[in-house]
C-alpha cells in the first residue's frame with residue numbers, strides 16, 4: 001500500500017524528459033504543469049518485479065515519488081545554477097502533494113511526507129544518504145537546509161485544509 005510521499009528535485013532542466021519519467025510517479029515543470037511518470041504509485045507497492053519508479057534508494061516500496069523539474073547545475077544557495085525551482089512550480093507541487101495525501105488517506109507527518117534529503121538523513125546506510133534534494137527552496141531562500149522538510153509540510157497542510 002501507499003505509505004508515504006517523497007519529494008525530489010530532478011537536478012535536470014525545467015521540463016521532464018522521457019528518461020526522468022522512468023524514475024518518478026509525477027513530475028512538475030517550471031510552469032506548474034504536472035506530468036505522469038511511466039509507473040503508477042501502485043507499481044511501487046512491490047519493488048521486486050523491476051516494474052516500479054526507482055526514485056529513492058532504500059525507500060521505494062510504498063513510496064510515491066514527486067519531482068520538481070530543475071536545479072541543474074545547483075552547487076549551493078549562492079551558486080544555484082540556471083534552473084532554480086520557480087514559485088509557481090513549488091506551489092503547484094505543494095498543492096498536488098496535498099491532493100495525493102487526501103487520495104491516499106495519508107496524514108502530513110515527517111514519516112508520510114518527506115524530502116529525499118530527509119530520507120537519506122534517516123537512512124544513512126542507504127544509497128539515499130547524502131542526497132541534497134530538497135535542502136534549498138529558491139522562492140523561499142531564508143528557509144534553512146534542515147527546516148525545508150517541515151516548511152514543506154506546513155505548506156502541504158495548508159493546501160490540504162483548503163481542498
Ligand SMILES: [Zn+2]
Pocket residue numbers: 007008009055116131133
Ligand atoms: Zn531525489
